[in-house]
Amino acid sequence: xxxxxxxxxxxxxxxxxxxxxxxxxxxxxxxxxxxxxxxxxxxxxxxxxxxxxxxxxxxxxxxxxxxxxxxxxxxxxxxxxxxxxxxxxxxxxxxxxxxxxxxxxxxxxxxxxxxxxxxxxxxxxxxxxxxxxxxxxxxxxxxxxxxxxxxxxxxxxxxxxxxxxxxxxxxxxxxxxxxxxxxxxxxxxxxxxxxxxxxxxxxxxxxxxxxxxxxxxxxxxxxxxxxxxxxxxxxxxxxxxxxxxxxxxxxxxxxxxxxxxxxxxxxxxxxxxxxxxxxxxxxxxxxxxxxxxxxxxxxxxxxxxxxxxxxxxxxxxxxxxxxxxxxxxxxxxxxxxxxxxxxxxxxxxxxxxxxxxxxxxxxxxxxxxxxxxxxxxxxxxxxxxxxxxxxxxxxxxxxxxxxxxxxxxxxxxxxxxxxxxxxxxxxxxxxxxxxxxxxxxxxxxxxxxxxxxxxxxxxxxxxxxxxxxxxxxxxxxxxxxxxxxxxx
Amino acid sequence: xxxxxxxxxxxxxxxxxxxxxxxxxxxxxxxxxxxxxxxxxxxxxxxxxxxxxxxxxxxxxxxxxxxxxxxxxxxxxxxxxxxxxxxxxxxxxxxxxxxxxxxxxxxxxxxxxxxxxxxxxxxxxxxxxxxxxxxxxxxxxxxxxxxxxxxxxxxxxxxxxxxxxxxxxxxxxxxxxxxxxxxxxxxxxxxxxxxxxxxxxxxxxxxxxxxxxxxxxxxxxxxxxxx
Numbered sequence: 001x002x003x004x005x006x007x008x009x010x011x012x013x014x015x016x017x018x019x020x021x022x023x024x025x026x027x028x029x030x031x032x033x034x035x036x037x038x039x040x041x042x043x044x045x046x047x048x049x050x051x052x053x054x055x056x057x058x059x060x061x062x063x064x065x066x067x068x069x070x071x072x073x074x075x076x077x078x079x080x081x082x083x084x085x086x087x088x089x090x091x092x093x094x095x096x097x098x099x100x101x102x103x104x105x106x107x108x109x110x111x112x113x114x115x116x117x118x119x120x121x122x123x124x125x126x127x128x129x130x131x132x133x134x135x136x137x138x139x140x141x142x143x144x145x146x147x148x149x150x151x152x153x154x155x156x157x158x159x160x161x162x163x164x165x166x167x168x169x170x171x172x173x174x175x176x177x178x179x180x181x182x183x184x185x186x187x188x189x190x191x192x193x194x195x196x197x198x199x200x201x202x203x204x205x206x207x208x209x210x211x212x213x214x215x216x217x218x219x220x221x222x223x224x225x226x227x228x229x230x231x232x233x234x235x236x237x238x239x240x241x242x243x244x245x246x247x248x249x250x251x252x253x254x255x256x257x258x259x260x261x262x263x264x265x266x267x268x269x270x271x272x273x274x275x276x277x278x279x280x281x282x283x284x285x286x287x288x289x290x291x292x293x294x295x296x297x298x299x300x301x302x303x304x305x306x307x308x309x310x311x312x313x314x315x316x317x318x319x320x321x322x323x324x325x326x327x328x329x330x331x332x333x334x335x336x337x338x339x340x341x342x343x344x345x346x347x348x349x350x351x352x353x354x355x356x357x358x359x360x361x362x363x364x365x366x367x368x369x370x371x372x373x374x375x376x377x378x379x380x381x382x383x384x385x386x387x388x389x390x391x392x393x394x395x396x397x398x399x400x401x402x403x404x405x406x407x408x409x410x411x412x413x414x415x416x417x418x419x420x421x422x423x424x425x426x427x428x429x430x431x432x433x434x435x436x437x438x439x440x441x442x443x444x445x446x447x448x449x450x451x452x453x454x455x456x457x458x459x460x461x462x463x464x465x466x467x468x469x470x471x472x473x474x475x476x477x478x479x480x481x482x483x484x485x486x487x488x
Numbered sequence: 489x490x491x492x493x494x495x496x497x498x499x500x501x502x503x504x505x506x507x508x509x510x511x512x513x514x515x516x517x518x519x520x521x522x523x524x525x526x527x528x529x530x531x532x533x534x535x536x537x538x539x540x541x542x543x544x545x546x547x548x549x550x551x552x553x554x555x556x557x558x559x560x561x562x563x564x565x566x567x568x569x570x571x572x573x574x575x576x577x578x579x580x581x582x583x584x585x586x587x588x589x590x591x592x593x594x595x596x597x598x599x600x601x602x603x604x605x606x607x608x609x610x611x612x613x614x615x616x617x618x619x620x621x622x623x624x625x626x627x628x629x630x631x632x633x634x635x636x637x638x639x640x641x642x643x644x645x646x647x648x649x650x651x652x653x654x655x656x657x658x659x660x661x662x663x664x665x666x667x668x669x670x671x672x673x674x675x676x677x678x679x680x681x682x683x684x685x686x687x688x689x690x691x692x693x694x695x696x697x698x699x700x701x702x703x704x705x706x707x708x709x710x711x712x713x714x715x
Contacts (some may be wrong), residue, residue, distance in 0.1 A: 039589070045622035050630075053622040060507075121546035126581050154497045164507050172499055175508045186667075187647055189639035195669060196636030200542075202643055207576025211584055212516050255489050260504055264511035273558040274584065275573035280515055287511075305598040349555055350588035422562040430565055434591040439618040464688055 010090035011381040012481040013100035017076030018381075020108060022463045024068025025367070027115070029459050037062025037361040040445035051119055059130045060118045065362065068111050072170065073370035074229040075107070075146065079378050081236045082150070082456030086157035096152045098404045110138040122199055126214050128185050128221050136184045143180070147480070149462045164252050168232035171260060175224040195331045208275050209450055219267035222358075226366050228259070230329075231298050236429055237251055238302055238322045241376050242312055243465045243482035255297030262291050272349065279349035281342070288340035295333035302326045307460035316483055317392045321372035324400065327440055332357065352441065353414025360407040363399070363455055371462050378466060379484050384473030386486040400457035405451030413444035439472055451466045518648025527574030529657075532641075532650050532664050533713065535676040536683075536701070539637035543703045544583070547624065555714070568595035577651055590621060596715040602686035605708045610689070621691035627703040628692055634701060640670050643695075680705045 184200035268284020580647035612619040650664035
């Protein structure tokens, strides 16, 4: 490439992953709504025999959203952001382009296999690590391919300094590689014994040790799938969309390295009052509180990026999405530490407040950020305006209402349940039988299901708007600098 | 000081790895030896119980039921003695769960019976009015995979020294026998007959009499072993 010439970025891989994000988003969210309705109306659990029960569908929902929807979103934005902040096009390296495409196809097949095997009841039961060993190996393959893509592109970069977003993508790659490998160490039983199903395996760790490794992984899969790559997105897309510089470089550094150092310690808060040693439970609680600092550091850095430009909230719907995402990140990262305080945990653990917490994070922070990132990318990768502003606004309000219904109902449900479990009468007997604490939740389960449905409808609007943007949006003659153009 | 790393991707990646890995090394490794020691009286699962445990996992019962009793009076009153680390020494994987949509099952074998479980799996609301648990009628027709259960028992015995075919408590008798494939399968089927004797479902009783083991029989064997 000549000096000073404009770089022609290659978006073929980003487009493939955008498609996967939408597809897996629909699958994952639809299943989530089905699950929510099953809890409110249990007869729905037996409509499809053994393949339709709440218990069988639940892992497909979590895996579908975490590793189908979210990972696709992370990869889609990587293949867009990576080229731009490194000032190098995938076109310049046929090797990296081929790796990118291979990455997509291996990934896509892996997720499809994951869905099929989970439907069949092939699972290791460890949350967010349910996949059996052959699929785990495929996960390792596509992860390595992504690593080649990241470091390959960095290797041929023109921009010497790595932009903040890249720090977070690299952190995601390294941490998940480590966590996933160690948590999924398992022994295929057919290979050892010569009998039984070839796909079955047994965990390398037992009992309390297994729990330790699992929550060290489980908590931090949240950190490095649902947090760091999403921060990577907001650090790129919010400044781009708003035309503002990131508020503080020093705060970026502090928040990043703080997050790296503190996050893994907090895994212990999943094991409060379990059989792991007390010092680890305490460590988990304390470090969860400390974690507020780096988490809020990033969020505040983003919100202050909008300093003096708040009127953009009225004019630019994508800014609305991103600012609300940051706000939900702040809510979620203060809620988590509160739940990990021992006395609060005694009430909150095992209740619906926990899924409530997960969902205000995932729906409000993760999915809002991914959808707004894809909306920002769309005019630039398809060369067209976003198809409809009114759909964009409708989606925003539908989904925001959905999230609020979701987390408020789950807060009430969780605390109600937690308090009922521990209620004693004046004679020192338990007041409620377990089933009392289940039936009382019916109204909240119904509200949650409705909230989830609103969110899902919003997601269909998003999918439709994206599809129309790619196929029928008004053609742009040149790439917009900031503020993604939206048709009236 | 961190600026230097931002222009050197290799060292940047190494530093990130050190920062991230640090907590795991400090938290996880020191306790590994200590935590895997079984408590007195804890025994490995029999083959049939292990097969039932695989059914429990296959249908993700752990999505709604915990197996971890916390040290609170309300929990020990409701479920029994709080959990001890050594009780889980032979649990691969652990099944503590993370959400109680239904009650804890750690000691369910102490207060529920075979026929209670039978009714409950066929139609939960028949024994617990208001239950939101799905029914699991397919467990009465699907046959359990004893081969894979044997494969798992054999694997944990040879790879992790789980004490099958060993006199654990020193009373001169083998506590949990596994033996070779044919012996183990035959013994599991005998065990299944004892469970089926307490059941009412005729098709299940017939299947067991014919040397087959429906999933429900193994699952009940497992649930009864949780004490």
